[in-house]
Amino acid sequence: MTPTARISAAIEVVASILADRRPAAEVLTEWGRGHRFAGSGDRAALSSLVYDTLRRRASSAWLMAEETPRALVLGMLKLGRGLDAQAIGQLCDGSRFAPAPLSDAEAARLGNATLEDAPAHVRGDYPEWLDASLAAVFGEGRAQEGAALADRAPLDLRVNTLKADVAKAMQQLDHLAPIHGVWSPLALRIAPNADGKAPPLTSEPAYLKGMVEIQDEGSQLAAILSAPARGAQVLDLCAGGGGKTLALAALMDNAGQLYAYDDDLRRLAPIHERIQRAGAHNVQVRSPKGKGRAGVDVLEDLTGRMDLVLIDAPCTGTGTWRRNPDAKWRMRPGALAERMKDQAEILEAAERFVKPGGRLAYITCSLLDEENVGQVRAFLDRHADFHVIPPVDVVLALGERGIALREAALERPEGLLLTPLRTGTDGFFVSIMVRDA
Template identity: 40%
Template sequence: MTPGARVQAAIEILDLVIDAARAGGAPADRLIADWFRARRFAGSKDRRAVRELAYRAIRVCGEIPESGRAAMLRVAAEDPELAALFDGEGHAPAAIAADEPVAEAGLAPRWLVDRFAGSGVSERDAAALLGRASLDIRVNTLRQGDLDLPEGGERSETAHGWRYPPETRIEQTEAYLQGAIEVQDTGSQLTCEVVAARPGETVIDLCAGAGGKTLALAAAMENRGVLIACDADRTRLSRLPPRAERAGATGIETVLLDPNKEMQALQRFAESADAVMVDAPCSGTGTWRRNPEARWRLTEAQLARYTAVQARLLDVAAQLVRPGGRLVFVTCSLLDEEGANQADGFLKRNPGWQAAAPVLPVGTRRGAGLRLSPWHDGTDGFFVARFERL
């Protein structure tokens, strides 16, 4: 592909991403993969270049762009070499007209920028949400053996974590294929450490999804005890058993939940769990480094629904914890509505609980918990709070 053809390809992909963002369709990475799957002529360098152009445009546009061309013109406005490729030659995009629309640069839609400011998120922290994330791994102590880690990594702040450059092909390494390492953001690993799961305990992962945090809890428990992985999404939860087998994690019981009827499925664990982790559904504002187009999808109404679900799940979790036990609340968000305010609301609704500030090597105190962020801590954005039942 010529340089101009790569720009045109990125524009076509951006149109798909924008349409999907408006309609709640597939994420950008899947759309990009599908686009190239139908165009086998594109080589690896072409795919990489087009992908980088598309994500460059996604990251620079705050409001959702009018079109893929408008998004790419925003990038071209600051890059004369890129602008010169709009010449209409061959498969290149048409020449730039003086009056055509150019997308607006910015961090996010204006209402979200206001919410960040109200949550005490600095401009540096907010801007870092649109940088590139490193590739973080967790050494799986259940399969560690004679571990031969890939080269190029450095230790992270977690007990078993390493950090690699984002382009590292970790999933092609022998260590990954053997289940000796798991891809997991450093912040995600740290939130699992707050749970402090121990061998022989009863631990419930109330919002397990595909089980990334469940596997970390299983390793901490050394496959001894009762570990329950729950979720309301059957498809996501079905991915956990094969992952657990690969990781050598045994004894994990999966429980499919019916929204608003969680205690019907979990009644046998009422007031018996040593620890419950609530990695609640949230806006995902802390994961924009990996999914920058997600900020175009979020609405105020969706955020309100997330916060309502979070409060309800916290109250469900409280019914599962034994006296003296602990509850850990986690969201991938920097918004106080999904963090400090949510923790305060839980304590007001549940007088038999107290906050126990998490002790981690990184993080900034925010209300009853800790906030982790890309700028300060090199992690995805998280809020984590720990509560103890009196």
């Protein structure tokens, strides 16, 4: 496919995404099946064009003064790819498979329009209805925080110390030019290529042997700051596919007992193969099978026994918009209310497992106070026998790096908020509470 044909295809795919409110990945897969002539390079380039357009949907619409699929793609070419009106005009020449030539109005907007007077939600490329919530957290800096969430995300890896050390993993992946993470001592980072595509890491020998796992550096930090002790009893209550479970197992050096649970069997399904590949021998998966049908509580024997309970709470995922740019435009206010309800219920379910002197780690990949400090405050109001460990003490789990992390992150009395702008990670909130002994 020519560059002009790829732009035409991007306009077509964006039109389908907006019209049907379907996930971008699903629409792109469907497009690929219907256009078998497109090679892997074409599909990667198209995917990059589409995702970059979704990253800058609000700002592109403002720049072009309309929100048609064509306007969004053209606006992105200027805002996201740095092309000027002349270069964009050359790509839209009306030839076979190319977009129609620029209108006078389009050329004028691409040549002269700016975001200088745009409201914060436009400059930050997020839904307008979230502006008040983000203003409550970031104030006048919310547009900059949102803009950072509109950038492409790198590929972050966690070195699995049960199988390798950082130096060995670096050597194995040398051809991918990894660099060390800024905060996590176990993090390696690989930059995406020009099209924003990450290398096929799951086919790398280092991955197949369990030496590395794909995990954002912010997620790694959440596990490290939870500080699971070697030999401890730990419950990962929302284990999902096992990303943090495996990080905890390595931090515990395969000692003690780590219980992995999720109330959704489909989310939990990948964990078994991942545990085997990682060489994590202290993990016991507790399946929700039977719960509800026979009234079986598969976690009953853990009540009051846990040194650490980790909640990777279901949330709106606002902190992961770099990786899921289409999700922010499908999100609706009702989803926030539903997630807040889920979070309160999970916190209530978790407290019974924490023994006196034990800790409760509450983690989200959200930037919103409603899901973060608000939930922690409400929980503490309901449970006077818990208190928050101050962030100044929590970061000690990282040693000297923790001091710098605390300065970079947004610190609240209830916990630390990591963001792409501040820490170069996905957005994560981490609060560590302890039950009075």
